[in-house]
Amino acid sequence: MTAGLSLRRVVAPDTPGAERLPAPDEPNGLWVEREAVADEEHLIIAQATTGQGGRSAIGLRFDEAGARRIGAFTAANIGVRMAVVVDDQILTAAWIRAAITDGSLLIEGEFTVEETESLAARMMANLWTQPLISEDVEAAFAAGREAPVPLIIGSNSAEFWWMKPSDISPYGAIDDAMTPDERAAFLAAYGGQEGYDAYVLSDLVFNEPARHLARLHAKNGHPAHVYRFDVVSAAMPEPHAGATHASERQYVFDTLITSPWPTAEMDQRQATVMADYWTTFARTGNPNGADRPVWPEVGADGDSLLEFTNDGPVARPIPFRDRLDLIEAYYSRVR
Incomplete structure (x- = not known):
């Protein structure tokens, strides 16, 4: 002991x-x-x-x-x-x-x-095997002080589907510093208040920060791979379309037995391929190999990601660029 x-x-x-x-x-x-x-x-x-x-x-x-x-x-x-x-x-x-x-x-x-x-x-x-660094993650990446290792970062298609920016919470306060012009531009990009309420917190907390950190990491000369997880079990009971926060874990680690809802053969196919990407990455620093679709790097291949879907992984441009660009500009102003 x-x-x-x-x-x-x-x-x-x-x-x-x-x-x-x-x-x-x-x-x-x-x-x-x-x-x-x-x-x-x-x-x-x-x-x-x-x-x-x-x-x-x-x-x-x-x-x-x-x-x-x-x-x-x-x-x-x-x-x-x-x-x-x-x-x-x-x-x-x-x-x-x-x-x-x-x-x-x-x-x-x-x-x-x-x-x-x-x-x-x-x-x-x-x-703790390394000293703790008391520094904002974005600031560390922007200054090139992050670990010089390959990176996988990403988000799910319906991360915070149950939260709204009007909620009284730390997340609900993220957009409080928007100017009237910024808010008008955001509402237009999201197609109105309903779309803004449904998707902006997921973009503010997960999707834009993932893209931003991957871009910084690539700019600093390190491999960066972005994913978007959109695998949804047929038995998933939650009242939304998309993959909720943390629902990718049982696929990445191929532990569907821990799923909070029943899974089927489709889920096992996607868990197998996701675990193959991650274990290859852990072993070699590059998730690609075998006959799997190529997972593009951010920077070397533009703003692209690998989207995990019910039909398998698909390489595609990072979606909703107009929304993420607005968030990047907003964060740049308020930081």
């Missing part, structure tokens, strides 16, 4: 294969199994947050493998305590009341904001 974060079963004292660790409000500590339910190898993020009543807390999010392990363990151990161990000290040991199936944990206690920030940083410490 390494230092860092682990989730472990609390057991009776002197249980074989267990060890005693310090624990808050437990003068004699607690005994926990040495084998972890999940550890930092499965951790995606640990961050300071708030819990019930606005109290300081720590939110943990684990990957799919970790979520499966935690789900199976908690389902089989209702009424047992599970300890959160950080650097060989028990942070908390809560009773399991129900199965935890989404890979998320909220750690609450008598923490200050500073303590939650420090603890979250300690949990993440073993994941």
